Amino acid sequence: MRDAYVLGAGQSSFGSFPEETYLSLFDDAFDAALDSVDGEFDPGAIDEAYLGTLGVGGRQIGLSGPAVTEHLGLHGVPTTRVENACAASGFAFRQAVTAVKSGVVDVALAGGYEVMTDASSDHTRWWLGVSGETEWERTSGTTFAGVYAQMASAHMDEYGTTAEDLSRVAVKNHGNGAKNPKAHLGFECSLEDAVSAPSVADPLNLYHCCPTTDGASAVLVASEEVAREASDAPVRVAGAGAASGRVGLFQRESLTSIPASVSAGEAAYEQAGIGPDDLDFAEVHDCFAIAELLAYEDLGFCERGEAGRLLREGVTDPDGELPTNTSGGLKSKGHPIGATGTGQIVEAFKQLRGEAYVQVDDPQYGLTHNVGGSGGGVTVHVLERGESA
Amino acid sequence: MRDAYVLGAGQSSFGSFPEETYLSLFDDAFDAALDSVDGEFDPGAIDEAYLGTLGVGGRQIGLSGPAVTEHLGLHGVPTTRVENACAASGFAFRQAVTAVKSGVVDVALAGGYEVMTDASSDHTRWWLGVSGETEWERTSGTTFAGVYAQMASAHMDEYGTTAEDLSRVAVKNHGNGAKNPKAHLGFECSLEDAVSAPSVADPLNLYHCCPTTDGASAVLVASEEVAREASDAPVRVAGAGAASGRVGLFQRESLTSIPASVSAGEAAYEQAGIGPDDLDFAEVHDCFAIAELLAYEDLGFCERGEAGRLLREGVTDPDGELPTNTSGGLKSKGHPIGATGTGQIVEAFKQLRGEAYVQVDDPQYGLTHNVGGSGGGVTVHVLERGESA
Known part of the structure; x- marks a missing residue:
């Protein structure tokens, strides 16, 4: 092959x-x-x-x-x-x-x-609703933000994750997106802004949701x-992993992990012959702030329950060990549904060529992580810097 | 490979x-x-x-x-x-x-x-409308049957094809479908029935349209x-061809051919190393009767304008030279949109294993032809009878 x-x-x-x-x-x-x-x-x-x-x-x-x-x-x-x-x-x-x-x-x-x-706006709400499980969850009134809100609540309950942890995703990603001229919401936000924004689906507020x-x-x-x-x-596309999972949240055993992310990540790492420690940057699917925390844990950036700590310690900041969503992510760059997956590849390509707006120092491997719905389908790709022949 | x-x-x-x-x-x-x-x-x-x-x-x-x-x-x-x-x-x-x-x-x-x-039924009409070009043709009131009716009119005008020719598709395919216990409309119809059915989109009548x-x-x-x-x-999948074409009829040079069928067919034949003369049977996309006639010509079963003659001479009847739509086709077996392409593969598989309801004698090669919309996307596959290793 x-x-x-x-x-x-x-x-x-x-x-x-x-x-x-x-x-x-x-x-x-x-x-x-x-x-x-x-x-x-x-x-x-x-x-x-x-x-x-x-x-x-x-x-x-x-x-x-x-x-x-x-x-x-x-x-x-x-x-x-x-x-x-x-x-x-x-x-x-x-x-x-x-x-x-x-x-x-x-x-x-x-x-x-x-x-x-x-x-x-009615149409858009319907549209976003279809990304969730539409036979039971949607018809019982659950919005798509509501699905991720349940995951956030569960993560807070299980690991002590806080609203401030969630808000740090917004601060970091807006900080990156503010430097990306192609971002939808290309402005910075402070932790105070992000913590005090109006509620969308508790515990998620406006700054915890992508546009x-x-x-x-x-x-x-x-x-x-x-x-x-x-x-x-x-x-080079060093690793290409993908997996499906139960589309409905109510069909899953845990609300604090997306099994398809775990499987897709493992497959991509195995194919690339690397592990998360070898990554120099990542673009993960932060449709809602909690999704970025789940990604850290599902993709092995840290242990279960440690995602909040990663954010607090700045590990995924541009100058941290594993800069994540340097493009601004879905949160700041924006989330035009069908364009998001290859949009992440665009950022990884630019990083690996040294042409990113928020450039990581001399990266060799980058990862992209794209989630369908709340985990019904996930792809993870590992891209590797090109070597001259 | x-x-x-x-x-x-x-x-x-x-x-x-x-x-x-x-x-x-x-x-x-x-x-x-x-x-x-x-x-x-x-x-x-x-x-x-x-x-x-x-x-x-x-x-x-x-x-x-x-x-x-x-x-x-x-x-x-x-x-x-x-x-x-x-x-x-x-x-x-x-x-x-x-x-x-x-x-x-x-x-x-x-x-x-x-x-x-x-x-x-309103919803279904809308739904079928989306298979056509939705930005101009649908909004100007063209139904999907109307799109194919224009193609039928053009073929009649250009080649003298008659309503009786169109009706022969229904007679043949219903004759086959009547023997298929999984067909939607598993009954026979006479030429008189098919010619005299109520109009749907002139010149197409009810028997010229799939259910x-x-x-x-x-x-x-x-x-x-x-x-x-x-x-x-x-x-064995001996050939796999595909092509795209202009989605809107108004964007095409001719109404009497689907260019994507021609290209997809050529690609499949080339890969399989055969031509239309080597085929023992075919399943073609007869969403409307005229579509089966266009398929004959686009896939090289006959020269341009000769499709009516093929039907009149029984070439594509079960006992003809190139039995076509032995399953009953979309017309009689039915056309559950997303299930149709692989449904055609089901029939080809059965034929090549000698297990079809209307079995062709000892076939070696069969072709399947699946059209998206009125030709925006087409796949053609050539399947080959398995040989013991």
């Missing part, structure tokens, strides 16, 4: 863009991905595409994947729309990697897009041969 | 099942797929799953793929929901084949499901090693 490489990766601005469509946003992301390739690359070399979106809204509903590639001028390129809720493009990236590994294609485009702010965002992201995945031709030091 | 094999394939009954859910329907399909394996196979060997659904309705919306595999007891197995409108599971199958070829997995589950009849169907289908795709262990003569 051959290796897969990231040849280029880019994103549109993330934010609220009433003048844009999923097509124009993806145009921006695709252009940014092409621009990021350091050598010559002809988009005509793209053999297949996998595009993620949750995809409800006033525009193209069925077949939006092919609509995007046809709009880009990639006529005829087989295109698959992937939907795994908030992990849609994490799974799209996984499939692009698999396709390149198979030898069926030499270059695959992975990406995602979402237009969320054109919908009425509703429009945006797109695109990644070019290629064989080593193609990658080395277009780039001096292409980024 | 290694080969991929179909180890087993099965479907639920197709029909209107108010008592069933997408989960219970998929249970039936999965059980049927397991039962179809002629040796021992442990479902615990399934490494990954790709499940297709258009997926709007009252039940699980986001993440329905993982919900299905978790329900089956395949805990943790990475599962991706694929949506390419009516070609959702054709693309899911393609991805399962790619994953096995890559060596990333040894066994992948491909399948699809749709519950369509629980929705109000709205509930159902599920499942296919086990495996490496040669696994396949040969569990089966004396597993079916």
